[in-house]
Amino acid sequence: MDFGDELIDQNEPQFTHGEAVEITGVPSLTINNWRQREIVELGTMHRTGRRLYSMLDLMELRVVGELSEMVKMPVAKAAAAGSWVRDRAFWMSERDETGELRYRGTKHEVRDYLILSFQDGQHKIYREKGCDWLKNYQWAHPIVVVPLDDIVTSVLKSAINVLQREHDSIGLSNSPKSASPPKTKAKPARKASPKKRSGKK
DSSP: OETTTTTOOSSSSOBHHHHHHHHOOOHHHHHHHHHHHSOOOOEEEETSSSSEHHHHHHHHHHHHHHHHHSSSHHHHHHHHHHHHHHHHHHHHHHHHSSBBBOOOTTTTSSSSSEEEEEEETTTEEEEEEEGGGTTOOOOOOOEEEOOOHHHHHHHHHHHHHHHEEEEEEEHHHHHHHOOOOOOOOOOOOOOOOOOOOOOOO
């Protein structure tokens, strides 16, 4: 993936904890709780003592957050399903023999989905492509469809916006300040001297 003239490594830990919260929408306390309980192992501890997240970490975190919040799926099971978004993100970022992105996001693109159902008191997850899967199953209860491609695209856009914001702020801080002309004190206006009366009448 390109950012300006630079190639973005989706595996590179470069987003802070606060940026992870902003991009994924998962609350800070929730992320910390999952890490302390060792349910979700995401992010890399930097030598400065801060935990940094890669784009792939953020994609997985977004899926886990939505599955656990929206359908109340156990976090451990949601984390197992979240790894699928990494595979999809890798595929979407690959280039074909002409150098073009394999995935262009057109309406004719075959998309990836996670299909969630609740059977026999347990959450079931299936990964499917396109829409043909609608013919392959028979459900007597509601299902939840998670659009993996749209989640990957959404996280990428939000992450790039954060990188762009940082890039712009660095550019502003390094740009020379425009020289302003020295301020001069305004001279007080002269009082008009009274006219001398002539002795002639």
